[in-house]
Amino acid sequence: MDKIRHSRTGRRRHRTATWRRWLGPVGALAMLALVVVAYRILLGGGAVGAGAELPAAATAAPPERTASLPPLNLPRDDAPHATATEWWYYNGHLMGADGNRYSFHATVFIRDGMVRHTVFHGSLNDYRHDRRHSHQLRTAGIPLAAVEQGFDFQHEGWRVAGTGGRHALKMAGDGFALDLALDDAGTPVLHKAKGSTTPGLLDFGAAGISYYYSRPRMQATGVLRVDSGAAVKVKGEVWFDHQWGNFEASRLAWNWFALQLDDGTSLTVNQLFDREGRPVLVYGTRTEGARSRALGADEIRLVPSGVWRSPRSGVRYPAGWTLNVGGEQLTITPLRVDSEFNGLATTFAQYWEGGVRVSGAKSGLGFLEMSGYDHVPAVQPGG
Secondary structure, eight states: OHHHHHHHHHHHHHHHHHHHHHHHHHHHHHHHHHHHHHHHHHTTOOSOOTTOOOOHHHHSOOOOGGGGSOOOOTTGGGSOOSSSEEEEEEEEEEEETTSOEEEEEEEEEEEESSSEEEEEEEEEEETTTTEEEEEEEEEESOOBOOOSSSEEEEETTEEEEEETTEEEEEEEETTEEEEEEEEOOSOOEEOOOTTOSOTTEEEOGGGOEEEEEEEEEEEEEEEEEETTSOOEEEEEEEEEEEEEESOOGGGOEEEEEEEEETTSOEEEEEEEEOTTSOEEEEEEEEEETTEEEEEOGGGEEEEEEEEEEOTTTOOEEEEEEEEEETTEEEEEEESSSOOEEEETTTTSEEEEEEEEEEEESSOEEEEEEEESTTTOGGGSOOO
């Protein structure tokens, strides 16, 4: 009898234990169902059933990373920022009173690395004599004069200053000296990816996020001296860029086009790659008067043509490009194919930077920068 009693008691304990093991999950599922039903009823959505819509929060696209950052604000953001990388950049085509054509680029870089330091890069192309001049400087800290707004960098005879649409540029180097006053009455262009809701901000993925705006049609007048010749008055249109953020440019390679078309359109196109040569972002901006429109990868097609190999670095660059934007095909031809800038002494990098001619569906002039080809071999053309 004791064995029978113990056997019955054991079976009851086993059934109780089994029920308790199932009670937890079943109860949890029941509670979850009640919560969902109550949630739907409170929202006026009725009972959950086949084909019922999920709450909007469950189907919404993830927020842009750029949306969490403060918006770009001018003229406040003309000034330097406490970020990892920042640069102020100019390029332009100038006509001399002597009838000669010139082009130039000038950049001030601030980099926050082991030490915060400033770098100056500049080049000048003299097309009549088929000569290229360049110069670079580097200094610890930031050689910034005290100003209420904007920026005023001064170092070893160079000056790069500006606030709003009034800028001054003075640079000198190997056989050249350029002094310009620049003015822009237009609206600054705030670049963004197509479909983005955050103008002036671009997401470079693993490389970080960048603020970026331009003044693509600054009017420039000034004086240029080449070699030991007399000073020549010059004038022309200058493209200005300001870019900054906690991003690592050394993790990227890019093809950047800044085009001033004869019909008054200003066009930017940028194609970026990671260290393995994989696409990161393709974007552009078309500006007509005060109106700008973001361009996406679906509207841009870039095809390189030919190969130019630098006789100094051995790096290979495309010798030309075909650019199709919104169905308009443009041919991009370097005005001087030998336009590599050797920045190894200051930024530890070499890049191609030079003036280009635009032909095809539209005509004009511009500048092209091909950067990262020295440390991302995958983007180099064959041959």
